[in-house]
Amino acid sequence: MSGSGRPRTSSFAEPPGVPGAAAASTGSAAAVGSSTGKSGVPQASGSSSSGCSNLKLARDSGKVTTVVATPGQGPDRPQEVSYTDIKVIGNGSFGVVYQARLIDSQEMVAIKKVLQDKRFKNRELQIMRKLDHCNIVRLRYFFYSSGEKKDEVYLNLVLDFVPETVYRVARHFNKAKSIIPIIYVKVYMYQLFRSLAYIHSQGVCHRDIKPQNLLVDPETAILKLCDFGSAKQLVRGEPNVSYICSRYYRAPELIFGATDYTANIDIWSAGCVLAELLLGQPIFPGDSGVDQLVEIIKVLGTPTREQIREMNPNYTEFKFPQIKAHPWTKVFKPRTPPEAIALCSRLLEYTPATRLSPLEACSHAFFDELRQPNARLPSGRELPMLFNFSTTGTDTQTDSNTLKEYIKFWESAGHLTRKVIRTKTPKSSVCFWLVIHSDVVRQYKAAGL
Incomplete structure (x- = not known):
C-alpha cells in the first residue's frame, strides 16, 4: 500500500454525505500467512491475529454484512451488496484493508477503508473509476461508512482480491536462497509495463510503483497493479509534490526536488523493481534522499549539469564528487541475462525523457521468450494472456x-x-x-x- 501517509484527495469538493453511505459491523480479524503451492510460488493462507477497525464488521466470520454500494464503473446506481468472512489483511497510515467474500458470487474481494475528508472528493476513487484494464486491480464497488467519532466518514473501496504480491514472491525465493525463475521476472515485468502503458495513456501517473503494489496470482502469474492512493492525473504546468513515491524506488528528479515531473518517474520505479528481482535486493537502498542519491551515483556516475537541468531546472547547486559510471554488467550477478541488463540500463537513466516508454519496454528483446508459442511457466502451465489487446476498451483490456x-x-x-x-x-x-x-x-x- 502507499507509503505516502494520508489518503490522497483532489481539490474539487463534494462531501461524502451521499446515498450509499452505510455502516457495516465487526471486530476480530486475520492476517495473511504464506504457504508454497505447486507452482513454487508462495500462496496466501489465513492465520489468526488481532486487528482493530473503525469499520464495524462482523465479529463472527459467518455473519453477513449488507451495505448500499455504488458500482465502480458505469452509472451511479446504488445497490445492496452483502459480504461475509471478513478479516484484516493489511493496515497502515492509509487505513485498513480487509478480505471478504461476496454473498452473491462467492468471490473473494479486498475492502480498502480510508478516512474521507468531507471537503474533497477522493482522488484514488476518481482515478480508479475511470480505469479498466486486465493488469489493473478492478474497483467493483465503493461505499461510505461512519466512524466512531462524530462526523467521521470512511470511504470503502471494494476491489479484486489477489492473494500475493511480487514482493512476497521475491522474498520467498530469497529465503529459500534461490533465484526467482527468469520467466517469472519476464511475465511480471511485461504485465507491469502493459499497465503503465494504459494508465499513462490516460494521463495518470501511479507515483508509487514498488513490489508491494504489484499483486500476482501464484497459479496463473497474472499481475495487477494496485494502490492508487498516491496516483495523480498530471497536468503540464501544474506543480506536483516532489516528496512522493516510496524510498528505494524514487526517481532522481524527485530527490532533486522537481515539481514538474512526468510519468517517467514510474518508469524509473519499474526499472528499480526489475533490478531488485534480478539482484535479490533493492538496487538503490538508503534511509534518506541523500543516501539514495549516493547509491544511484555509484552506479550511474555523477550526473552532468545538463542531466541535472533535465531533472530539475531550478536546482542550481552542483557539489558532487566526480564519479565514473559503474559498468552495468558488474552491477548484476554473472549469469544475469544480458538482455535484462540492457533493459535496466534503458529504464534507469538520469534524463527522464531518454528512459524507455512502457511500449518500448514491452518491445525489448528481454521479453522475446514470451512471444514463443511454447513458452510455459515453471509449473508447465501456459503463460497468462499477454497479447490480448482489445480494440474496444469494453473488456477490461486496452482502450x-x-x-x-x-x-x-x-x-x-x-x-x-x-x-x-x-x-x-x-x-x-x-x-x-x-x-x-x-x-x-x-x-x-x-x-x-
Whole structure:
C-alpha cells in the first residue's frame, strides 16, 4: 500500500454525505500467512491475529454484512451488496484493508477503508473509476461508512482480491536462497509495463510503483497493479509534490526536488523493481534522499549539469564528487541475462525523457521468450494472456487511447502491415507481438482516434 501517509484527495469538493453511505459491523480479524503451492510460488493462507477497525464488521466470520454500494464503473446506481468472512489483511497510515467474500458470487474481494475528508472528493476513487484494464486491480464497488467519532466518514473501496504480491514472491525465493525463475521476472515485468502503458495513456501517473503494489496470482502469474492512493492525473504546468513515491524506488528528479515531473518517474520505479528481482535486493537502498542519491551515483556516475537541468531546472547547486559510471554488467550477478541488463540500463537513466516508454519496454528483446508459442511457466502451465489487446476498451483490456499509442508506435517503426501487426524477429529493435487487424486500425484512424 502507499507509503505516502494520508489518503490522497483532489481539490474539487463534494462531501461524502451521499446515498450509499452505510455502516457495516465487526471486530476480530486475520492476517495473511504464506504457504508454497505447486507452482513454487508462495500462496496466501489465513492465520489468526488481532486487528482493530473503525469499520464495524462482523465479529463472527459467518455473519453477513449488507451495505448500499455504488458500482465502480458505469452509472451511479446504488445497490445492496452483502459480504461475509471478513478479516484484516493489511493496515497502515492509509487505513485498513480487509478480505471478504461476496454473498452473491462467492468471490473473494479486498475492502480498502480510508478516512474521507468531507471537503474533497477522493482522488484514488476518481482515478480508479475511470480505469479498466486486465493488469489493473478492478474497483467493483465503493461505499461510505461512519466512524466512531462524530462526523467521521470512511470511504470503502471494494476491489479484486489477489492473494500475493511480487514482493512476497521475491522474498520467498530469497529465503529459500534461490533465484526467482527468469520467466517469472519476464511475465511480471511485461504485465507491469502493459499497465503503465494504459494508465499513462490516460494521463495518470501511479507515483508509487514498488513490489508491494504489484499483486500476482501464484497459479496463473497474472499481475495487477494496485494502490492508487498516491496516483495523480498530471497536468503540464501544474506543480506536483516532489516528496512522493516510496524510498528505494524514487526517481532522481524527485530527490532533486522537481515539481514538474512526468510519468517517467514510474518508469524509473519499474526499472528499480526489475533490478531488485534480478539482484535479490533493492538496487538503490538508503534511509534518506541523500543516501539514495549516493547509491544511484555509484552506479550511474555523477550526473552532468545538463542531466541535472533535465531533472530539475531550478536546482542550481552542483557539489558532487566526480564519479565514473559503474559498468552495468558488474552491477548484476554473472549469469544475469544480458538482455535484462540492457533493459535496466534503458529504464534507469538520469534524463527522464531518454528512459524507455512502457511500449518500448514491452518491445525489448528481454521479453522475446514470451512471444514463443511454447513458452510455459515453471509449473508447465501456459503463460497468462499477454497479447490480448482489445480494440474496444469494453473488456477490461486496452482502450482506444492506448490503441492510438500502439498504432503510432508501430507506424513510426514501419511495421504496420495489411493483414496483422506482428513481428517475432529477435534481432529487431521492435519485436512486439500484437494481433490487431489492419481493417480495425483503419477504422480507428477513420474515426479520428
